[in-house]
Amino acid sequence: MPGPGAEADPILQAAANWEREGWTAGPHFLASLSIVAVEEQIRSADAEALQPHDLTHTRHEALAVLFFSRRGEMPLGALSRQLMLHPTSITATVDALERRGLVERVPHPEDRRAILARITDEGRNVMVQTCKEMADARFGVGALSAEEASTVFDLLRKVRAPAARR
Numbered sequence: 001m002p003g004p005g006a007e008a009d010p011i012l013q014a015a016a017n018w019e020r021e022g023w024t025a026g027p028h029f030l031a032s033l034s035i036v037a038v039e040e041q042i043r044s045a046d047a048e049a050l051q052p053h054d055l056t057h058t059r060h061e062a063l064a065v066l067f068f069s070r071r072g073e074m075p076l077g078a079l080s081r082q083l084m085l086h087p088t089s090i091t092a093t094v095d096a097l098e099r100r101g102l103v104e105r106v107p108h109p110e111d112r113r114a115i116l117a118r119i120t121d122e123g124r125n126v127m128v129q130t131c132k133e134m135a136d137a138r139f140g141v142g143a144l145s146a147e148e149a150s151t152v153f154d155l156l157r158k159v160r161a162p163a164a165r166r
Contacts, residue, residue: 011037035156038141045140049133053126054100058085060130062093063102066119067127073118075108102126 011033018025043057050060065082066072074082080090094117097103102123108114119127134140141149 042140045137046134049130049137053102053130054096055126055130058083058089059093059097062090062117063097063119063123063127066103066117067124072124073106073116075111075114075116077114079117097123 011030014033015025015030018029046057046060050056055063061083062079065079066074076090076094077087079094080087083090083093085093094103094105097117098105100122102120103117104120106116106118108116141152144152
């Protein structure tokens with residue numbers, strides 16, 4: 001299947017390697033590897049907006065969840081579940097955001113055992129700024145037209161659908 005240009009494209013080279021071994025490396029293989037490669041490119045593009053604020057992708061996601069939550073706060077356990085992160089990881093994430101002044105820990109008003117993570121005004125400002133910068137960079141997929149980006153979204157929705165039903 002891989003033809004001319006396989007040497008220049010690492011995904012086509014991977015497919016050629018698989019085929020040389022007699023393994024199936026059809027269009028689904030190419031699509032899968034392409035998605036993984038583009039995901040890395042998107043994270044790199046986003047990092048340009050996030051790094052000046054000492055934000056990783058995970059920290060930004062946590063900040064976004066708090067930003068868009070009803071009251072700008074939620075229990076650490078709920079944040080852990082929302083982000084699908086181990087409680088230890090969410091603690092480290094909130095610690096880093098708190099050191100930056102983007103989040104604060106506050107007591108839960110009804111459960112003395114629980115702590116809430118609450119986004120600060122600075123956290124809201126950083127969210128607005130980083131989201132604008134990522135949008136200006138067309139979220140790392142600026143090589144696509146708006147119509148092409150919509151098509152990619154529609155196609156990947158089919159891939160994501162089974163996971164959403166779990």
